[in-house]
Amino acid sequence: MPTDPILVFxxxxxxxxxxxxxxxxxAFEGFFTGGAGGHIDLPSARAGHLGGGLFAIFPPSPREASLSDAMAAAPYALPLPEPLDWAGAARATIEMAAILFRLEARSGGAFRVCRSAAEIEAARAAGAFAAVLHIEGAEAIAADLAMLDVLHAAGLRSLGPVWSRPNIFGHGVPMRFPSSPAIGDGLTEAGKALVRRCNALRILVDLSHLNEAGFDDVARLSDAPLVATHCNAHAVTPHSRNLTDRQLDAIRASGGLVGLNFATGFLRPDGCMNEETGFDAMLRHLDHLLSRLGEDGVALGSDFDGALIPKAIGSAAGLPALLAAMAEAGYGRALVExxxxxxxxxVLRRTFGA
Structure with missing residues (x-):
C-alpha cells in the first residue's frame, strides 16, 4: 500500500x-489544543487522518452506571435505563447542539458543521474537519415532531430514534450477552410517523440500538438506505447490540451500510469490555460484514468518547494502525479507502443529498 495517508470519516x-x-x-479548549483527555480532539484527528464524522447528541440517563464496568465479565443482562422526561432531554439536546456550533465558531474554519455531501467534500478539500449533527435517542422530540423540524433547520442530518432505553418512538435493545436482539416490541405509531418524517426531510435513520422488531419496522417503512452507524456482526459476537445475518441482508438489499463499532464488548467473542483487544477481533467482524454487505456496505463507526476501545488504537490518532492491519490482512488500498x-x-449523498 502506498505510504500517503488515507482519510477517515x-x-x-x-x-x-x-x-x-x-x-x-x-475539555472544550482541549479540543483545539489536545491533552485534555478523550478520544477525539483536533490534534489527534490530524495525527490519525480523521477528516470527519457524525457527532452524536446523547441526552444522558441520570445516575447511569458505567457500561464498561457492568460489561467487564460475562454473561450479563443489564436492565434498561428509565425513560427520560422531555424537558430534561430537550435541554441537554439544545446545549450539546450549541457546543457543536461553538466548536465551529471557535475553530477559525478548521472545524465545519456540514449539511450535505458536497459540504463534507468541500471541507475535505480545504483541510477542515467535517462534522455532521446526529442525535442518539430522540427524547427531545415530542410526538408532534415540531422539534424535529427545528433541529433539521439547525443542521440535523442523522437520527437514532432510540438509545438502549424506551421512549415514545420505540424500544432500545438492552445490553445482554449472550443474547439475540429480538427483545421487546417494535416502533410505536409515533415512531412510525418519525421515520416517515425523517424520510421526507432526508434525515438518516440510524438503526443502532433499536431492537429487532423496531429494525424490521424501519425496514418496512423507510425509502432510504438502511444504516447502522455503529454496530457489529452477531454471528461473530452474539451480543444483543450486534446485527444478525438476516438484518445485514436487509441492509445490503437497501443499498445501506454498517459502521464497525470499536467498543470491545461488541467485538470480543466473550462479550467483555476489555481494552486488551487486538485487531484480529476487529478484522473478524470486518470480514463477516464484508461477506454479507459487500465492499460498498462497510465503514467505520468508532464510538470514540463513548466506549472502551482497543488499547492498540487508543484515540483518533491510532486510526492508521487499524488501516495498516487491514492492509496486512490483504485488504487492497481501494477497499480500505x-x-x-x-x-x-x-450513503450520505444518497440519503440527505449532494
Whole structure:
C-alpha cells in the first residue's frame, strides 16, 4: 500500500457528551489544543487522518452506571435505563447542539458543521474537519415532531430514534450477552410517523440500538438506505447490540451500510469490555460484514468518547494502525479507502443529498 495517508470519516462519536460533562470548559479548549483527555480532539484527528464524522447528541440517563464496568465479565443482562422526561432531554439536546456550533465558531474554519455531501467534500478539500449533527435517542422530540423540524433547520442530518432505553418512538435493545436482539416490541405509531418524517426531510435513520422488531419496522417503512452507524456482526459476537445475518441482508438489499463499532464488548467473542483487544477481533467482524454487505456496505463507526476501545488504537490518532492491519490482512488500498471514507460519503449523498 502506498505510504500517503488515507482519510477517515467516522460514523459515530460521543465527543459532545464528553464536552457537555465538563462544566470547567477545559475539555472544550482541549479540543483545539489536545491533552485534555478523550478520544477525539483536533490534534489527534490530524495525527490519525480523521477528516470527519457524525457527532452524536446523547441526552444522558441520570445516575447511569458505567457500561464498561457492568460489561467487564460475562454473561450479563443489564436492565434498561428509565425513560427520560422531555424537558430534561430537550435541554441537554439544545446545549450539546450549541457546543457543536461553538466548536465551529471557535475553530477559525478548521472545524465545519456540514449539511450535505458536497459540504463534507468541500471541507475535505480545504483541510477542515467535517462534522455532521446526529442525535442518539430522540427524547427531545415530542410526538408532534415540531422539534424535529427545528433541529433539521439547525443542521440535523442523522437520527437514532432510540438509545438502549424506551421512549415514545420505540424500544432500545438492552445490553445482554449472550443474547439475540429480538427483545421487546417494535416502533410505536409515533415512531412510525418519525421515520416517515425523517424520510421526507432526508434525515438518516440510524438503526443502532433499536431492537429487532423496531429494525424490521424501519425496514418496512423507510425509502432510504438502511444504516447502522455503529454496530457489529452477531454471528461473530452474539451480543444483543450486534446485527444478525438476516438484518445485514436487509441492509445490503437497501443499498445501506454498517459502521464497525470499536467498543470491545461488541467485538470480543466473550462479550467483555476489555481494552486488551487486538485487531484480529476487529478484522473478524470486518470480514463477516464484508461477506454479507459487500465492499460498498462497510465503514467505520468508532464510538470514540463513548466506549472502551482497543488499547492498540487508543484515540483518533491510532486510526492508521487499524488501516495498516487491514492492509496486512490483504485488504487492497481501494477497499480500505472505501471503508475509511468512500462508503460513508456514498450513503450520505444518497440519503440527505449532494
Amino acid at each position: 467516522d460514523g459515530h462519536n460521543d465527543t459532545l457528551l464528553r464536552l457537555y460533562g465538563d462544566p470547567t470548559g477545559q 472505501k471503508i475509511a471514507w468512500g462508503n460513508w460519503l456514498s
